[in-house]
């Protein structure tokens with residue numbers, strides 16, 4: 001097929017107010033494999049059916065697969081850089097790897113659309129999967145993360161998005177696909193809120209109210225912004241993030257669901273190494289003194305054309 005005819009999944013979608021993140025494991029057995037493959041082929045139709053009821057709701061769904069599940073569901077070839085998520089860090093700071101074969105990233109302007117699509121998809125999947133993590137995320141005021149800073153400012157835009165997120169000719173069978181890494185973080189908000197605004201700004205590397213990047217002369221090399229800015233041969237390498245706050249205030253739970261899309265897992269893993277181990281080692285991200293990763297997984301998002309072909 002001509003590369004220009006390949007349609008990616010809805011990786012690059014307008015920012016929405018709501019999202020559901022679902023991670024599930026696959027039940028062994030051919031009938032379960034066939035159920036998941038059938039859903040892949042019907043997913044676009046399901047999104048159309050649910051989404052049509054509220055055209056302004058901007059409903060979308062991205063479906064990703066872990067390394068082990070890929071072989072079971074689709075056989076060879078496997079996306080060139082897909083591998084099980086490797087834990088990064090030691091001791092108190094670990095980017096943990098947790099079970100997960102299938103990721104659903106459902107986004108819409110309103111939660112009822114996300115909820116209805118998730119319900120329809122789960123009805124189809126039935127016993128073929130076991131959900132191991134399910135998070136409902138919400139947009140928090142003016143794009144704030146739960147820790148009070150604007151999140152997503154330095155995302156790529158325009159043509160950069162496809163350049164940084166879509167597989168190209170480096171892996172011909174998987175052109176138009178993406179890699180996606182997810183992590184669920186829980187925050188110590190009491191500790192975070194006890195810091196002065198200036199201390200918080202030094203940790204993030206940006207001002208809190210106005211979201212302006214700190215000047216290079218004062219921005220600490222251990223700031224989140226410094227450690228996640230990657231430079232390859234004089235060119236910045238970006239990833240596309242659509243993190244969402246979540247939580248249960250009554251239970252004291254305050255979280256960030258991190259989701260990063262990229263053309264290869266390498267830049268996201270390098271950012272995690274910089275954050276958890278430090279650059280140089282020891283110069284780690286102080287945001288992690290107040291944030292703990294409780295899940296972690298790497299998935300491949302094949303093109304929509306690939307999914308449709310399974311129908």
Ligand code: HEM
Nearest residue numbers: 145149150151152153154185225228229256258271272291
């Ligand atoms: C604890 C969870 C996290 C929170 C609350 C958080 C929050 C933030 C905030 C507030 C910013 C500044 C505004 C922006 O450009 O978006 C930012 C920037 C960024 N974050 Fe995170 N982040 C988290 C985890 C991560 C992880 C795990 C990665 C990558 C593996 C990451 C990668 C980035 C990148 C690439 C930038 C832009 C840096 C720049 O170009 O200046 N973040 N994050």
